[in-house]
Amino acid sequence: MKNVGKYMLHAAAIFWAFTQIYPIFFLFMSSLKDNRSIIVNVFSPPGLLNIHPENYAIVWSGEYQRITVGRYLLNSAIVTSVSTVISVMIAMMAGYALARYYKRFFSILSDVFLALIAIPVHAVVIPLFFIINNLGLLNTYPGLILPYVSLALPFSILIAKAFFRSFPKEVEEAARIDGASEWSLLMRIVFPISRPLLAVLAIINFPFFWNELMFSIVAVTSNDMKTLPVGILAFRGRPEAEPRWDMMFAGMAISTIPLIIFYVLFQRQIIRGISVGAVKA
Amino acid sequence: MRSSRRRKSTTGVFPYLLVLPSLLFILGLTLYPIGFTLFLSFHQWNGLSPTMKFIGIGNFGRLFSDPVFWVALKNNVLFSTLVTFGTVIIGLGLALILDKQIRGWRIYRNVYYFPVLLTNAVVALLWTRFYDPYIGLFNVFLKSTGLDQYAHPWLGDPNTAMLAVIVKEVWQYAGFPMIILLAGLASIPDPYLEAAQLDGATYLKTVRWIILPLLKNVLAITIALQMIFSFKVFDTVWAMTFGGPGNTTQVLATYMYTVSFGFSGPPMEFGYASCIATVMLIIIFPATLIYLRLVKLGEMRL
Numbered sequence: 001m002k003n004v005g006k007y008m009l010h011a012a013a014i015f016w017a018f019t020q021i022y023p024i025f026f027l028f029m030s031s032l033k034d035n036r037s038i039i040v041n042v043f044s045p046p047g048l049l050n051i052h053p054e055n056y057a058i059v060w061s062g063e064y065q066r067i068t069v070g071r072y073l074l075n076s077a078i079v080t081s082v083s084t085v086i087s088v089m090i091a092m093m094a095g096y097a098l099a100r101y102y103k104r105f106f107s108i109l110s111d112v113f114l115a116l117i118a119i120p121v122h123a124v125v126i127p128l129f130f131i132i133n134n135l136g137l138l139n140t141y142p143g144l145i146l147p148y149v150s151l152a153l154p155f156s157i158l159i160a161k162a163f164f165r166s167f168p169k170e171v172e173e174a175a176r177i178d179g180a181s182e183w184s185l186l187m188r189i190v191f192p193i194s195r196p197l198l199a200v201l202a203i204i205n206f207p208f209f210w211n212e213l214m215f216s217i218v219a220v221t222s223n224d225m226k227t228l229p230v231g232i233l234a235f236r237g238r239p240e241a242e243p244r245w246d247m248m249f250a251g252m253a254i255s256t257i258p259l260i261i262f263y264v265l266f267q268r269q270i271i272r273g274i275s276v277g278a279v280k281a
Numbered sequence: 282m283r284s285s286r287r288r289k290s291t292t293g294v295f296p297y298l299l300v301l302p303s304l305l306f307i308l309g310l311t312l313y314p315i316g317f318t319l320f321l322s323f324h325q326w327n328g329l330s331p332t333m334k335f336i337g338i339g340n341f342g343r344l345f346s347d348p349v350f351w352v353a354l355k356n357n358v359l360f361s362t363l364v365t366f367g368t369v370i371i372g373l374g375l376a377l378i379l380d381k382q383i384r385g386w387r388i389y390r391n392v393y394y395f396p397v398l399l400t401n402a403v404v405a406l407l408w409t410r411f412y413d414p415y416i417g418l419f420n421v422f423l424k425s426t427g428l429d430q431y432a433h434p435w436l437g438d439p440n441t442a443m444l445a446v447i448v449k450e451v452w453q454y455a456g457f458p459m460i461i462l463l464a465g466l467a468s469i470p471d472p473y474l475e476a477a478q479l480d481g482a483t484y485l486k487t488v489r490w491i492i493l494p495l496l497k498n499v500l501a502i503t504i505a506l507q508m509i510f511s512f513k514v515f516d517t518v519w520a521m522t523f524g525g526p527g528n529t530t531q532v533l534a535t536y537m538y539t540v541s542f543g544f545s546g547p548p549m550e551f552g553y554a555s556c557i558a559t560v561m562l563i564i565i566f567p568a569t570l571i572y573l574r575l576v577k578l579g580e581m582r583l
């Protein structure tokens with residue numbers, strides 16, 4: 001009887017794992033097939049002599065419908081990494097100040113940042129579009145990076161503050177006695193030993209920037225500046241005689257590979273970071 | 282405290298310089314936009330004209346008599362309720378299974394979480410293909426097993442479109458509550474469970490009378506978080522249906538975009554769209570604040 005229960009648990013675990021893996025497997029399998037076999041043999045993998053890795057090359061370089069997934073990937077990589085670096089840096093600076101200096105102004109500021117976490121993107125996205133437009137930054141990297149940083153800041157700052165609150169002060173005290181200036185203390189002593197914080201902030205913010213669609217879809221209209229989520233939607237519903245599923249699957253596969261690499265490299269930190277991320281709605 | 286008082290006199294402007302960049306970002310790109318959204322919601326503006334016409338609460342009056350708004354609001358409630366229900370039930374089941382530390386449970390956990398990380402728009406597009414009437418997985422499967430009569434244009438039929446979108450979201454995000462609940466389960470002291478076992482309680486009884494009551498707080502937090510998160514839905518619906526067919530899958534966020542930004546052609550109504558954004562703010566802001574109170578972000582430990 002006990003064994004039966006155990007088998008059922010295993011069966012359920014395997015079943016859900018299958019439902020999670022199969023769609024991703026299906027995506028990669030289909031991305032290597034030609035259009036005809038995608039339509040005719042929906043479920044079967046590509047025949048050994050009928051594998052089409054060139055699908056990737058075609059969508060990469062824009063030979064199909066001027067869709068240049070390689071370019072989108074580059075744009076996403078630039079926007080995501082720069083946004084992550086900037087937001088982590090200035091969130092750590094602010095978080096440190098809020099945690100270490102007991103002034104009325106800072107406690108008010110903490111409450112403001114806490115309240116701002118509760119602001120949905122929807123409430124700022126229309127004005128953001130016009131601000132970026134007035135600054136002449138539509139279809140530029142800063143036009144995405146600046147709003148992304150501001151969207152990520154309130155939550156990042158409060159995580160940084162919580163981190164520095166639980167961070168021993170002795171090291172700083174010692175350095176201060178040695179006559180280090182506040183700035184060099186921060187840059188040369190505090191930040192270098194704040195790696196765990198850096199990791200948590202980067203891991204929470206990176207996927208948010210990488211996947212962001214709501215703002216980028218209006219701030220980017222030129223093909224050369226599209227990020228992956230925006231660019232990939234170009235595969236949707238083209239009014240042509242024969243839809244090219246092979247192209248679409250290859251495009252989606254390319255945009256999924258970086259996330260797989262990211263997850264394989266950092267899965268332990270990501271899973272651990274979620275308990276922190278859970279606070280973010 | 283003692284040391285902080287001493288430092289006060291020596292630090293000068295330094296701490297202010299540290300918060301300055303964040304402050305500039307927040308003032309210019311968050312607080313000002315919020316004010317602008319509120320301002321716009323009382324105006325009529327096509328985004329191009331140099332003047333905005335003040336119309337008082339005209340936008341709100343129009344919104345509350347707009348049938349599409351009510352459909353969108355209903356869909357938001359339906360979406361976030363069902364997605365929360367689905368992901369939390371599945372997530373709880375998975376967490377209970379993995380908490381028994383069956384062989385390979387860490388691998389299962391990592392597999393279950395992976396879709397959460399995937400790009401929403403890409404997953405949505407993939408599922409659009411799964412729902413395709415001709416070559417979609419569901420219909421091909423149904424036809425090959427002789428269940429032809431159930432084959433269906435899932436996203437094309439107003440009766441099933443919303444449900445199809447919800448199923449995709451549950452598939453992608455069930456791993457999220459699972460992780461939180463798994464952490465909650467791990468914090469239940471073993472003696473409670475051992476005592477129940479000694480009393481001869483079956484596993485299901487232990488879950489019902491010991492585990493669930495002890496998990497109550499974590500469960501409440503998870504449910505609140507999923508409700509708020511899924512109420513903000515945009516990407517999934519935008520990528521799968523654009524709010525169609527015939528506005529039947531419209532949610533507030535997609536409707537806001539439909540009436541502005543020219544996605545549905547002119548007129549672009551940014552005042553009206555801001556009014557929708559304001560309504561979303563009025564719903565989401567207090568809900569999230571209450572949630573943040575619940576989890577006590579200020580006292581969080583890393």
